[in-house]
Amino acid sequence: MNADLETAPKRDGLRRVAIDPVSRVEGHGKVTLLVDDDGHIHEARLHIVEFRGFEAFIEGRPYWEVPVMVQRLCGICPVSHHLAAAKALDFVVGAVPVTATADKMRRLMHYGQILQSHALHFFHLSSPDLLFGFEAEVGRRNIIGVAEAHPDIARQGVALRRFGQQVIAATAGKRVHGTAAVPGGINRHLAPADRDALLAEAEAMVAWAREAVHLVRRLHEADPALYDRFGHFESPIMSIVRADGAMDLYDGALRMRAADGGIVRDAVPPQFYMDFITEAVKPWSYMKFPYVTDLGAERGWYKVGPLARVQNCDFIPTPLAEAERRAFRDYLGGALQHAPLAYHWARMIELLHAAEVIRDMLPDPDLTAGERMAGGARQPAGVGVIEAPRGTLIHHYAVGEDDLVGWCNLIVSTTHNNQAMNTAVREVARRYLDGKTLTEGLLNHIEVAIRAFDPCLSCATHALGKMPLRLELRDRAGAMLDRIARDA
DSSP states (O other): OOEEEOOSOOBTTBEEEEEOSOOSSBSOEEEEEEEOTTOOEEEEEEEEOOOOOHHHHHTTSBGGGHHHHGGGGOSSSHHHHHHHHHHHHHHHTTOOSOOHHHHHHHHHHHHHHHHHHHHIIIIIIIHHHHHHOTTSOGGGSSHHHHHHHOHHHHHHHHHHHHHHHHHHHHHHSSSSSOOOEETTEESOOOOHHHHHHHHHHHHHHHHHHHHHHHHHHHHHHHOHHHHTTTTOOOOOEEEEEOTTSBBOSSSOEEEEEOTTSOEEEEEEOGGGGGGTEEEEOOTTOSSOEEEEGGGHHHHOOOBOSHHHHHHHSSBOSSHHHHHHHHHHHHHTTTOOOOOTTHHHHHHHHHHHHHHHHHHHHTTOGGGTSSOOBOOOSOOSEEEEEEEETTEEEEEEEEEOTTSBEEEEEEEOHHHHTHHHHHHHHHHHIIIIITTSOOOHHHHHHHHHHHHHTOOBTTTTOOSOOSOOEEEEEEOTTOOEEEEEEEOO
16 A cells, blocks of 8 residues: 655645555555545545446457456456357347356356355455554555465465366366357356366365354454454445355345344345446546436435445345355344445355355266256347346347347446445544544555445446546656646
8 A cells, every 4th residue: 555645735624645546456546535644534435446448448359258358347357248249249149048058157157256256355455454454554454464374274275265266167068268168058067077177176165164153253252342343334235146045146026124134125136127227437537326216316225245244135035145144144243244244244255155055066967977068049238137246237238130239238236335335434534533643554444344235446447437537658767758637
């Protein structure tokens, strides 16, 4: 992290402090604080300063290219975009439902993605803050520091991620940017040798995932004043759930709960997401701000991701994860947990669920044989919704008779959480930084709040708002050759 105490002219007499870039997240973002001469925080904002433009350049491409193209949004969660696009285009080719083999191969791929992504985020990116403290020596707050102080935790974290990547490679063809999911199905079976190799390790992965849940639970129970209040705010939550109310990270209908836990939307088919979600644009970020339309932008924003999913479902359909979900629910006597640090506990419950699902699916004969493709009457458009590691992911495409994509809309997980992250940043700044002399450790509190959401900022920067744009051309010595600017 780099805290830049800028010397530029003050805005309304306030000093501007920038955390640029935010560290240990995927993609590039920064936080700006406006501070008065007494150290009081007047404004705290998370800015997404990348611009990718995927929605625009997908238009005009043949629809069958899209499941591979959209993976380039991200190197951390490409499987999520791969599958959401394939699911949307299943409607276009009339392949709903897909075959049993296609469904199971995609599910196995997806749960491998959940496992590797959750392991990467918790063990590599977030555990240093939780194990050493937010203000620990900065050179220690990394996976190397964890390996030196807690070798068993680090080793298990690395192994869990590796196992998830091996599941992806076996189902998608390679660990990053695979090609197996296609509109209408899947283009490969699971090789028996890969199945047997994964089965040999599956039980150990379940055991280590369970230990990870217990680690986070112990941290909460040891310091509830921190874990229950850090960056605390209340909001609605949203995710997909199975028809019987079970957690299903691959398929389901949309459900939304109010901040008090009451269900306010249920069994909403994914293709109707535009009937109740509006995407707002603000001039200081390239990431949109979704909200529930009839609640308005001020009251209608919500949270997605593990913290939402674990509390939105009625049960988790694997026994060990379900037992941990019940313990999570009972921790606050059945009330919804809203504190950002609770994301880590929920994330490890999902890690355990993914490990159980993978172990239980691997012996299924449909994975190694069976019909891979389906088809039917063409449709002009399709919506694919999946629960990516970071939350609900929506892909929506319209395809013309010429087979070219004519329109595209993506709402990625981190975009849903945009207002929630900004609110967490503001709450942490007010509680921990207001009136204080700013240090690296104090500023890291803000980054800890952002990291709790596991944001993927590259994924979320596909839509251009009205943010000022600065483009500079310099020679290799750094001298300015040209500069253009577009104001807000």
